Amino acid sequence: MRFALIDFETESACDLKKSGAWVYSEHPTTNILCLGYTLDGGPSIVISADELLDVWGDKTAQLWAAVNDPTVIFIAHNCSFEKGIWRNIMVAVFGWPDIPNERWHDTQAVCAMKGLPLKLERAASALRLSARKDTDGTKATLDLGRTDKKGYYNSTPEKLQRVYDYNASDIVAELELHRRVRGLGASERRVWLLDQTINERGVRLDMEFVSAAQKVCDDAAKPLLAEFRSLTGIDKLRSPKLKDWLIKQGCPFPRDADGKPDTSLSKENVAKLLGEDDDQEDLTDQEDAYGCESYQQPLPFAYRRSLEILQIVGSASIKKLAAMQACCGSDGRAHGLLQYHGTGTGLWSGRLLQPQNFPRPSLKIVVGFDKDGNEIFGGHDPEQLVAAVKTRDAEFVRLMFGEPIAAVVSGLRHSIVASEGCLLESADLKQIQARVVLALAGQHDKVRLMEGGATPYVPMAESIFKRKINKIVDLKEYTIGKCTILGCGFGMGALTFRRRYCPNETVEYAQHAIDVYRQEFAPLVPKLWYGLEEASIKAVWDRTPQEAFGIVYQLEDGWLTARLPSGRKLWYFDPRPVRKAMPWDKDDIRPGFEYSCWKMGQWIRRTGYGGLETQNVVSGIARDLLVNGMFNIENAGHKVVFNVHDENIAEVEAECADASMFDKYMTGNIPNWAKALHIPVASDCWVGPRYRK
DNA sequence: CGGCAATGCGCC
């Protein structure tokens, strides 16, 4: 295969990190400093910006020929950046021919698939490659590429030469990386090409709404922030200084069993500190609804008021409004929001405005009254909320929906809209992880229970509490049953279960729920954990392929792979056999294995265990089903615009939008391997002009 | 001044 590996160095007043490659590359101040390349692994050649204009120069002519040769593949590390520069500058300004997506290859995508760090120098270091990215050169390029306070670049011939040298050494590092990690494989390449289509297609944003929401938030926050500052002397709401200040004020943080105060300022803890319960919330809502002036309360302690302000204004999510403004392109769309294989198991992660963690709507609106005259609460209507915000009048929003900032937060996801004349379609795979783990374990009685749409949560709760459970009357017990089914599939322990689902109960209570899951509800699931654990450890120790539950573990060229039923592989880098002592007996030493992965911003060694492997395999299978849905959607002529782990969001001409058809794309045309596993695939769908939950 | 690591928060 012939290839050209390329790398641009650029300068711009635009912030690449905030705006993303697309907006950066179409920004009028963005200039190419140089373009480095190697043809088929030959010497690195650096073309300066001036030379680039001379199409007949030696260096340029060779590249020009490669561009015009449809058999030459263009390779870059994070090629979205190179593609953006190519299309918005090389093609649009310099008149070079375009290079279609089918001729691009991304070494970063391969790093993502194989569980390596995404940053070039980190990947090279993890692989112990001899060529390393020149980090001083990076700094020099960044220095050169940024404007000073007056908006000038501080370029000199010496500095430019430094950038050219750095560019050339980068090409060498990228080439070595490419030769080590190689390609994606035919099947994943198709997924990656779809990823590129989706990222380039972008997501339409309602910028009128975004700008109005920003104004409403600013206006509503202004007096509150001023009050906060005068109360505490602290500038930023989320400053850790607030915690110290609160402690000094004698704020009565709740104490745990050991009498240690919980000083976390999490949403939950702040609510606890303010002693809020439902009755009080209702009272506040009522006052707002009638527009009455609050009655004069006894002067609250300063800390109490500061916490109230934190609660109202402290939502970090409204920062998404600024993110949207920064990354919205000239076409009114945000591009590059998804990272291919951003998670270890192949799911996408979110970038820039991060469409995967919009706050869930929290507004409770009176939607009617029951026969006793009690209010019935429901979610807000997206169009009503958007219309109110678009008045740009915080007080009007307050009148309609209560606290303006809370209203905007609740409606943040409505910033995402369908293209002109189109509607959004959305579907999420119902309880996909619980279904897959039961099916893979062969626990078919419980799979059928979920398949029929019958809720398995009631029988689960009845097993735990050994009595009849009614979903309405015994809501607490029902919820425990639900959490047990959804949460216990990967070997969760009693302490975690208690902390997460029932912090006010005893550890024994939590342990009992877990025992019932493992012994009565799904006894085959623990067998799955231990089966995968044993197979993976044996594959690493014996260096021979091992199969369990249809998953094949195998050492491959420095990785441990887990082959899923679809044939796709999960990759664990640098697996090594280790001996580890059991926590219950330090003299009980058993074989295990560890591998390297990127976790919480760090490249770490981590020990494999059955629960984790099961989680990975199940997530991987769910991803394959999501991808199957994506291809079905695209083949039907609908356009996927993004996804959220188990949910696909597409757009299509309004007259073609149809929730029940969309459900069929998501759940139909199931591959044979999934049929063989008897995974019941179902989805929840909606169609509408705006993103919602 | 910018990059980096640590921490907290939002989602699935």
Add this chain to the structure above:
DNA sequence: AAACGGCGCATTGCCG
């Protein structure tokens, strides 16, 4: 006889 996991962004202080 144990262990739920996965992300990205904003903010901060630290460091060069």
